[in-house]
Amino acid sequence: MSTPQEEFQKFLDQQRVDYRRSLPEKAAQIQVLWAAAEAGGAGAPPLADLERLAHSLAGTAGTLGFRELGQAAKLLEIVLAGAAEANGPVASLTPAQRPDIARAVAALQASFPVD
16 A cells, blocks of 8 residues: 555656657747747747746746756746846837847757657
């Protein structure tokens, strides 16, 4: 018979496995949202969606043991929040902000675990 701690550990292990399986889709979402934001025509929605996705990744990845991914996502979230604060919630990116966000997106993409 398993102890409650062992059962909880099994649950966490399964959550990690399931989360890892979902990461390729999240990486693709990041790429699509960043491409739309970079194109500039769509304005705030892709940036806001990208910030929300980064926020979600930062919390969940860190909680489930994907520390590097969580840290890279937090960095992207901070950079995007700074851009939104500087430009207002409906503004597009300025040319000066694009390289910082592009680097943060690239760092995040590089931090996804590979199988």
